[in-house]
Amino acid sequence: xxxxxxxxxxxxxxxxxxxxxxxxxxxxxxxxxxxxxxxxxxxxxxxxxxxxxxxxxxxxxxxxxxxxxxxxxxxxxxxxxxxxxxxxxxxxxxxxxxxxxxxxxxxxxxxxxxxxxxxxxxxxxxxxxxxxxxxxxxxxxxxxxxxxxxxxxxxxxxxxxxxxxxxxxxxxxxxxxxxxxxxxxxxxxxxxxxxxxxxxxxxxxxxxxxxxxxxxxxxxxxxxxxxxxxxxxxxxxxxxxxxxxxxxxxxxxxxxxxxxxxxxxxxxxxxxxxxxxxxxxxxxxxxxxxxxxxxxxxxxxxxxxx
Amino acid sequence: xxxxxxxxxxxxxxxxxxxxxxxxxxxxxxxxxxxxxxxxxxxxxxxxxxxxxxxxxxxxxxxxxxxxxxxxxxxxxxxxxxxxxxxxxxxxxxxxxxxxxxxxxxxxxxxxxxxxxxxxxxxxxxxxxxxxxxxxxxxxxxxxxxxxxxxxxxxxxxxxxxxxxxxxxxxxxxxxxxxxxxxxxxxxxxxxxxxxxxxxxxxxxxxxxxxxxxxxxxxxxxxxxxxxxxxxxxxxxxxxxxxxxxxxxxxxxxxxxxxxxxxxxxxxxxxxxxxxxxxxxxxxxxxxxxxxxxxx
Numbered sequence: 204x205x206x207x208x209x210x211x212x213x214x215x216x217x218x219x220x221x222x223x224x225x226x227x228x229x230x231x232x233x234x235x236x237x238x239x240x241x242x243x244x245x246x247x248x249x250x251x252x253x254x255x256x257x258x259x260x261x262x263x264x265x266x267x268x269x270x271x272x273x274x275x276x277x278x279x280x281x282x283x284x285x286x287x288x289x290x291x292x293x294x295x296x297x298x299x300x301x302x303x304x305x306x307x308x309x310x311x312x313x314x315x316x317x318x319x320x321x322x323x324x325x326x327x328x329x330x331x332x333x334x335x336x337x338x339x340x341x342x343x344x345x346x347x348x349x350x351x352x353x354x355x356x357x358x359x360x361x362x363x364x365x366x367x368x369x370x371x372x373x374x375x376x377x378x379x380x381x382x383x384x385x386x387x388x389x390x391x392x393x394x395x396x397x398x399x400x401x402x403x404x405x406x407x408x409x410x411x412x413x414x415x416x417x418x419x420x421x422x423x424x425x426x427x428x429x430x431x432x433x434x435x436x437x438x439x440x441x442x443x444x445x446x447x448x449x450x451x452x453x454x455x456x457x458x459x460x461x462x463x464x465x466x467x468x469x470x471x472x473x474x475x476x477x478x479x480x481x482x483x484x485x486x487x488x489x490x491x492x493x494x495x496x497x498x499x500x501x502x503x504x505x506x507x508x509x
Numbered sequence: 510x511x512x513x514x515x516x517x518x519x520x521x522x523x524x525x526x527x528x529x530x531x532x533x534x535x536x537x538x539x540x541x542x543x544x545x546x547x548x549x550x551x552x553x554x555x556x557x558x559x560x561x562x563x564x565x566x567x568x569x570x571x572x573x574x575x576x577x578x579x580x581x582x583x584x585x586x587x588x589x590x591x592x593x594x595x596x597x598x599x600x601x602x603x604x605x606x607x608x609x610x611x612x613x614x615x616x617x618x619x620x621x622x623x624x625x626x627x628x629x630x631x632x633x634x635x636x637x638x639x640x641x642x643x644x645x646x647x648x649x650x651x652x653x654x655x656x657x658x659x660x661x662x663x664x665x666x667x668x669x670x671x672x673x674x675x676x677x678x679x680x681x682x683x684x685x686x687x688x689x690x691x692x693x694x695x696x697x698x699x700x701x702x703x704x705x706x707x708x709x710x711x712x713x714x715x716x717x718x719x720x721x722x723x724x725x726x727x728x729x730x731x732x733x734x735x736x737x738x739x740x741x742x743x744x745x746x747x748x749x750x751x752x753x754x755x756x757x758x759x760x761x762x763x764x765x766x767x768x769x770x771x772x773x774x775x776x777x778x779x780x781x782x783x784x785x786x787x788x789x790x791x792x793x794x795x796x797x798x799x800x801x802x803x804x805x
Contacts, residue, residue, distance in 0.1 A: 344784030
C-alpha cells in the first residue's frame with residue numbers, strides 16, 4: 204500500500220512535469236512577449252528591455268530553470284496584458300466560481316443518475332429505462348451551449364424565475380447547473396444501468412435472493428456498491444471533459460470563472476494567463492485521478508494496491 | 510389456427526415476447542434519423558442555389574425581421590439585416606466540410622496507427638498504446654485554448670487539434686482486427702512469397718478494416734459537430750464574418766429578448782444533424798439490451 208502510494212504520487216509528479224515542460228515550450232514558441240505587451244509606438248530598445256526584465260533574453264536552459272523554480276514558489280509570471288497582475292492570481296480569483304459550478308453540477312447529475320438507475324432496476328421497468336435512454340439521446344443531440352440558451356429563454360426571458368447571467372447568489376446557479384448536470388446525468392445513468400445489469404447474474408446476487416433478501420434491498424445494498432466502481436474511473440477521466448464543458452457554459456451565462464478568464468486571455472493573446480489556467484487544471488486533474496485510484500481500495504476491499 | 514393466435518395475443522406478456530433482438534426495434538428510428546440527416550444536407554445544398562442566397566450583404570432597413578414574414582427573407586434577418594436562411598445554409602456547409610475533414614483525419618490517423626500496432630506488435634504497439642493514453646487524457650477544448658492563445662484562433666488550428674485528438678476509437682478497432690488476422694494463412698502466405706509488410710497490410714488487412722472504420726466514422730460525426738459548434742461558439746473556430754452554427758447562436762444571444770429565433774433556428778439545425786446521426790448510428794452501437802430482473 205505505502206509503496207503503491209509512493210509510486211502513484213511519483214507518477215503524478217512525472218505527469219505534471221511533462222505538462223509543465225510542454226507549457227514552457229509552447230510559451231517560448233510564441234516568441235518574446237514584449238512586443239505584444241507594449242503599445243505600438245514602443246522603440247526597439249524598450250522592447251528589448253522589457254524582454255530582459257521578463258527573463259526572455261537569457262539562454263533557453265537558464266529560462267527553463269527560472270521557470271521551474273518560479274513555479275515551485277507559486278510564481279507563474281505576470282499577465283502579458285496587465286503586467287501589474289500576476290497570472291496565477293487572475294486564475295485563482297476565478298477558481299471558486301468555476302469549482303462551485305463544476306462540483307455542484309457533477310454531484311447533482313451523479314446523484315440523480317444513481318436514483319434513476321436504481322429505480323430502473325428496482326421496478327424492472329423497460330419503459331422507465333427507455334424513457335431515460337431516449338431522453339438522454341435527445342439531450343446528447345443538443346450542444347450544451349444551446350441547451351443553456353434555451354433554458355435562459357424559457358426560465359429567464361419567458362418566466363422570469365432565474366437571472367440569465369452573472370454569479371449573484373444561489374438563484375443564478377440554477378440554470379448553468381441544470382445545463383451541465385443534465386449532460387452528466389445522461390452519461391452516468393447509462394453507465395450505472397449497464398453496470399447494474401452486469402451484476403444481475405452474479406453469484407452473490409443469487410445468494411442474496413436465496414437468503415430471502417428483498418429485491419429492492421439487493422439492488423441498493425448488494426449490486427449498487429459493485430456497480431459504482433466503473434463510474435468512479437469514468438468520473439476521474441471525465442473531469443477534463445467536465446471542466447471543458449464548464450468553460451463553454453461560463454460563456455453562455457457570463458459566469459465569472461476560469462473559463463471566461465481563459466477565453467478573454469485567448470482573445471488578447473495573453474499566453475501567461477492561459478498557461479497558468481491550464482497548469483491549474485492539470486494539477487486538479489492529476490490530484491483527482493490519484494484520489495480516485497486510492498478511493499478504489501476503500502470502496503472495494505478486493506482491489507489490492509500493490 | 511386462429512384460436513391459438515388469439516390466445517397468444519390475449520395472454521400475459523411472455524419473456525420471449527418482451528425480449529427483442531438487439532437493435533431490431535430501433536430500425537425505424539434509425540431510418541428516420543438517416544432521413545433527417547439526408548434531408549438537412551439536401552436543404553443546405555438547395556439553399557445555395559436559391560436566387561436570394563446571400564449570407565453577407567447587410568441591409569439596415571430590414572433588421573431582425575421575423576421568420577415567415579418577408580418572402581425575400583424566409584427565416585428573417587439578423588441584427589444587421591443579413592438573411593438568416595442564407596447564413597444558416599452557409600454555416601451548415603462550413604460545418605459539414607470541417608466535420609468531414611476532422612473525421613477524415615481521425616480515420617486515417619487511427620486506422621494507420623491501429624494497423625501498425627496490431628500487425629507489428631512489440632515495441633511499436635507499446636509506443637502507440639502510450640500515444641493513445643496521452644491523447645485520451647488531453648482535453649481537446651483546453652488544448653485548443655492553449656494553441657489559440659499562441660497562434661491566434663483559426664479554422665485550420667481547430668481542424669488539426671480535433672483531428673489529432675479523436676482517433677483513438679479508430680485505432681482500437683483497427684488494432685484488434687489486424688491482431689486477429691496477423692497469423693491467418695492468407696496473411697502469412699504472401700509474406701512467405703516475399704511480399705513487403707506494407708503491401709500485405711494494404712491488400713490483405715486493410716480491406717477487412719475499412720468497413721468498420723466507416724461505421725465508427727458515422728458514429729463519431731455527432732460528437733465532432735457538437736465539439737466544433739461549441740468551439741465556434743467560444744470564438745475558437747472559424748472566424749467571423751464567415752457564418753457557423755455555433756457563431757450564429759453567439760451572435761443571436763445578444764438579442765435574445767428581441768429576437769429569440771436567431772438563436773433557436775441554428776440550434777435546431779445542429780439538433781437535426783446531430784440527433785439524426787445519433788439515431789441512425791444506434792443500429793451499430795448496441796444499447797443496453799440486457800434483461801431486467803422483475804419485481805418479486
